Amino acid sequence: MHRRTFLTASLATLATGGHALAQMKMDDMKAMPGMDHSGHGMATEPAKPAASLVLKEGEALREVSRLANQSDKAGLFRAKLTAAPATVRFAEGVETPVLAYNGMTPGPLIEVFEDDRVEIDFTNDIPGEDSTIHWHGMPVPADQDGNPMDPVASGTNRRYAFDLPAGSAASYWFHPHPHGKTAEQVYRGLAGVFVVKTRADPVPAVYGDTVLVFTDLRLGADGTIPENSMVDLMNGRVGDHVLVNGQKNPTLDVPLGAKRRFRLYNATNARFLKLSFGAAVMTVIGTDGGLLEAPVVVDDVLLAPAERLELVVSFDKPGAARLETLAYERGWMGPGKPDDAGLALLTVNVSETAREPMPPLPEKLRTIATLGSPKINRRFVFTEKMGMGAGGMEMGFFINDVAFDMQRVDVTAKVGEIELWEVINKADMDHPFHVHGTQFQVVEHERDGKVTPPAYRAWKDTVNVAQGETVRLLLKQDQPGQRMYHCHILEHEQLGMMGIVDVTV
Template identity: 70%
Template structure:
């Protein structure tokens, strides 16, 4: 039997090990038989997903207030705590929130600023951290699992934003063994670092679209992860934009809008198109590209970001929608993601004021030199019978994550070639802490392809059966993480530690 068939069949009869039980908290195993719902809650009485209000005006994410008196310093507080949200019109949902809201407040700074954020962990009985995803921060400010903030404790994260660091970053928890749950319960937010000299015309605006997904039980609560969630990653029943389902945006014909899209879901792959509007990619995880690139569709794996300029040149409705994408699925009930309307733009027949053209050149991106070090990471999944039952895991180079083990010793300033080989049966988005990298090539079935453009990245999808080669360099010493950004896979072992030495 092919490994995927073996694993899927094994899942149907699994007796979880104590480690898996701790992860899944499946005390009564009530979600296991047949796994027909594939991780989707269908309500206590077998209903479909809880209905959410749609077609409300797109709301902007509220800004985190800067408490500093003068320029060059951003000083604020973020508190992680229990809160209540009303996603459905007639029921409340217990969530986790930053400063009482989810998504968390939008942090907006400028390259060159110093950032000082006091984090208060008020999650009862759980450690947490804040990981500044993709940002060039010192290792001891990165919020990695080895540096937890205990329940009831505070700490200050402080770092400088170097020149050239403008980009679309985000923040989320990274405590060992609790990251997936804290994120799907609501802890995530966008962090924009603005350029001092931005080549994108100000007339295009700058709109953040923070994409999350949500699963609600019939009573409005969030069901805990099932066995299928742990195997495939949690995929919710609803996809939200800035916490709303299919909000609406009113624009005049001829308008160009700058949109920053974030995939902040635990495990959902978003292959996106804009019906009745033209998309141009202008930026990626680590900021602007060298030049704009027209496109018909984009794929955002979990944790990836993209900056677009969208031209609304036709009156009527223009819809940001999902296309089908097969990223590999264990067991029955693969989610149907095709044709979801995420955002609807109402384009009037009134002509907008003439807008300046998008520049042909955006910024230079320096190429890395010849690598002096090569590394190879192989992703696999396993399922084995143990004395306590069947145990599953997601491995890198045959090993599960061990917080006390250093997997890679690197030297600050060395240019390295990393080869990520996916021998597993599903896609895995690879994320490296502490730096950005440049994708060099992909190889699948003996065919090598080059990326369509040069970009700074901190997360890249590695499709099943694919090898991805990238070049990177760590500039700051300290402990860093690398892992699959399907958060349930990270928790089940697909993570490693790199010790960057001076």
């Protein structure tokens, strides 16, 4: 039987079976979110959106609040971050309990410069749960990376401290990474933006620098956020509303002829965003690891979970220019497949009044040196499995046929040694692949026997590996210690699709 057909049938079995279990093969996991242990099984479909709850639309786009620097010493950014329960009013008259950094979701924006030192005092006030802060994509030491092996217990605190090297300017973000709770803490609101800037930015300052953080939300009829269902665990959680900076379809007013710089962040658990600005011309200027070598004009972009993009958008026609989602087939198992096409995420109102002409983008943004020849070749194969086991129905997502084990090192690498990683997706859906501690360069994609180079040379820390695709990438780790690599559909990470690379001197 084809894997997708078998999985769909298995989900139906789970809906009726009295003692169905999802074996996640992860240490210290007590129970799956959404699992009903009363003998009635687990719901197979995500909770339906509450028809009575209407989210406000059309409000002016909010800037993500900046985290204040408490240091008066040049070159030092020092601040406090607290993860704790909070409430947010997404729908009129209804308070929704969330998790938030410093009372905000998405969390505050940390803005620093290359060569700065960063010291963040983190307090975990989430009742009864470990947490961490993972500085996604950032070149930080392994013991400062917020890995699941380094938890911060509920009611305690720790300081994260690291120096940002020259050449590290990019659009990073931060989120929790505790063992077995990452998915839940993120979909309940814990995510923040970390922008590292260069003092010699080639992009004209008059374009501005606007952050757009995409999250998605599911609300119950009472305004609460429901737990994951079995379908969420299989496919990754996809909410009912896509929010931008915590708002639904906010608006932005610009004059005719304006060019705007946007930093796009996909901070969802599992939503793939294929985006278009309609008639407004989009130019890609940067990815996860910072600026490209030269601008690239595109019709649309795909932003997989955890990916970032920097765009310059030219608004040369009066009227409404909408940032909308386009259809994208990422693969789906079981019922409840969302229709992601045609969602309006942001409406830019372009006035009839033209502004003075803006300076053009420079033809060259920076130089990206090609990584040299690899000394080591590695293969990582993604698969998913579901079937009956001794304890009932078992399911999991695997890399090289093993599920994550926090006590096991999967790969041993050496500091500074260039490696070629071949990531092969034999599963029935796309999987965005993320490596901690470094940025990599994609060499080529292969699918159905056709090999294609990437559209441009770029530094990346997350790359989508489509169903049936092989992605080859070059990387090296510059700092010793244990790092994670995993699928950034967070439910899949928790169900086993993660490993540990131990980087030695």
